[in-house]
Amino acid sequence: MGHDHQPAPRAPRRLRIILAAVLVPAFLATGIATALLWPGAVPKADEADPVPRFHATVTKVVSEACPPTPEGPADPGPCGTATVTLDSGPDKGQTRETELPTGPGAPSVGVGDAVIVTPLTSAEDPNATVYTIADHQRGSPLIWLVVAFGVAIVVFGRWRGLAALAGLAVSFGVLLLFVLPAILGGGPPLPVAVTGAALIMFVVLYLTHGISAQTSVAVLGTLASLVLAGAIGTLAISLTHLTGYGDENAITLSLLHGDVDLHGLLLAGIIIGSLGVLDDVTVTQAATVGELARANPSLSRRELYRGGTRVGRAHIASTVNTIVLAYAGASLPVLLLVVAGGRGVGEVLTTEFIAQEIVRSVVGTLGLIAAVPITTALAAFVATAAHRPVKRRTPRPPKPRTDRSEVLAALASDEEAR
Template sequence: MGHDHSRPAVAAPPRVRRVLIATVVPLFLVTLVAALVLWPRDAPEVGGGEDAPRYHGTVERVVTEACPPAPETPEGTTAGPCGIATIAVETGPDAGQRVETPLPTGAGSPSVEVDDKVVLVVLTDPADPTVSSYSIAAHQRGKPLIWLALVFAVAIVAFGRWRGLAALGGLAASFAILLTFVLPGISAGQAPLPVAITGAALIMFVVLYLTHGVTAQTSVAVLGTLASLVLTGLLGSLATAFTHLTGYGSEDATTLSMFQADVDLHGLLLAGIIIGSLGVLDDVTVTQAATVTELAHANPDLTRLQLYRAATRVGRAHIASTVNTIVLAYAGASLPLLLLLTADTRGVTEIVTSEFLAQEIVRSIVATLGLIAAVPITTGLAALVTTAGRGGTTTPRPRRPAGERDEALAALSGPRVATGPNNIPDGPGRPGNTESTW
């Protein structure tokens, strides 16, 4: 076994393959058993009431008019665009007919123009159920999303070829595991932390081996990722307990607790840290395993310790940029929250130590610590596997015979070769010419 991102690497010794198989296969079987034990069998159905019927339509005409001033707002200010939109209904009982509906107003309401594809909802008058009307709920986003997904897939396959196709398969497998195991398991009341670790391990096995092949190098990345995931979970448990986080630090979590009171929001916070760390962890572990393999291929004389030190220097540079990536990713996802903080009148210390911001700080720190630990763990494993065939010692290169070395040194130390007008030697056999010697 062995692997390289650009060419087949030299196969690992049989003893190394046997050790890796004896290590990885039991871990995979344990993951499968854990998934079967935690698999959601009685996921509760969330009852949020009956949704209003939704149908598709196309905007054919928009007539705007001045909005009457609202009593609670100063004169001259308006709540938004006012007017009537004529829409051709495409689905539902009124398909083929044209209906008129008021333009949506208020914060976050969609802005519609002629030829826009929209989603319509039917609202029934509570006082008279026989009276109903259409209202614009949102834009249709199905086709734009499909086109974006196609561009995404074509770009990946065009650049990555078969590896890109395997990456798409791994992405599909990740979403399948999240949607069929992790989310239903947590909704069914299972402890979020073991569900997240098991789901992340399943994603890791499928994605890494599918994308990078069943090789010794991939097995090293799998072991490094799994060890780092477990360490991240332990660090997350300690950090959230130390900072007394409850998981109620966001409006989404509070809303979820209203619909599903049996969900452990503290465990859900830990699960989010683990799932969020997985994508960056497998990037680092695969890179470190590949770096050790490349260094050993480029210089077979490197000892195990030299391989570890050289690859760790690469890992330090990778971590330096990845830490910034993690923080910016969390900051981007929480940008509305950060903007809200700038308008907060409380002191800086009180804001930073509040749960909704402390939660993001702990999330970033724990993910970074797990990422840092992944570098020495994976690099050490890769150095052990790569040098296992030679026991970690150097293999001396063959030396030239003494006579050939003396002749080469004499040729190199002799007078310079006479050259012609184009700085080309006049020919072999001249004093100092090394062509015949070499």
């Protein structure tokens, strides 16, 4: 079995009291805010004539040349028919024939594929139902990918990897059970996001890294950086006049749930996104300073801060590029669409959608930059306090004891002399 880091020395009692005096009220405030903002009944959007979706399996595929269209040459394909066996729905167990899906983004199917079909009313016979292939079933492949993901983390990280998986489950639970329902229910997005982020931070960091002074330093650094990122994000959104209506998803959400504050939702997304990278930096900085102090207990607080900051600079340099590329990769289709419109670079960069991504990147990066000195300074203070040698009181040498018989003999000789 591999060796893990050596356990950090136990912090002095006075330092533990100071950390608890700061963190316990913050945790209690988070719990109270969670109870006050907990969502009630979430209103559901009105759905007009919803189309059901059923599972089916492709049993036969017949391909053929596509016929020419009135607009021009024949469609390059695929054309033909597919035979499917319905696995759910009112016609479960029956076999139906349907046309192969065509058009941009149409799924390519083969024999044995698990697909999603939707029932439609036949144009020739209003009493008959025809099925069309809408999509692939992705449940089983996704499950296997998640299982492989979990196994890899547990094999490499062992108990800490298992704790990381539990922390990931907690994060999703807070988002799905608290943050999203509360915002959909008309709650203020910013307080909800801050409360959800703080709840995730407290539970996940202590669950993953254990209850210690080092973890408490990471929690304090994350909390301070989140507050700073929220303030910077509020100012940036105000200066750039962002409304939150930057893409089709936001517009659709406003149509289905008019009570959602998209302006606040934009800032909430920035805070939630910042948390994902902030805890990585703060935990790394706290661990780095702790390892430096264990390797050389004679290092002063200033030397520990300088050494940890050098590591933090290298970490920030790589993380900034990661943040920008992550946002650009997620928005690549929209970027291509905007650039293909023939607009100038300045006009493209100042559109609301691109400006949102720029603000996200800038706010997240500034939060990361602030997290390094804050966490490193706290970690250096805690590490020097934990490694400081305990001053022991030197016991006084015992006073020489005088034999009582000698004293009595001296007194007797004095009496005789008189």
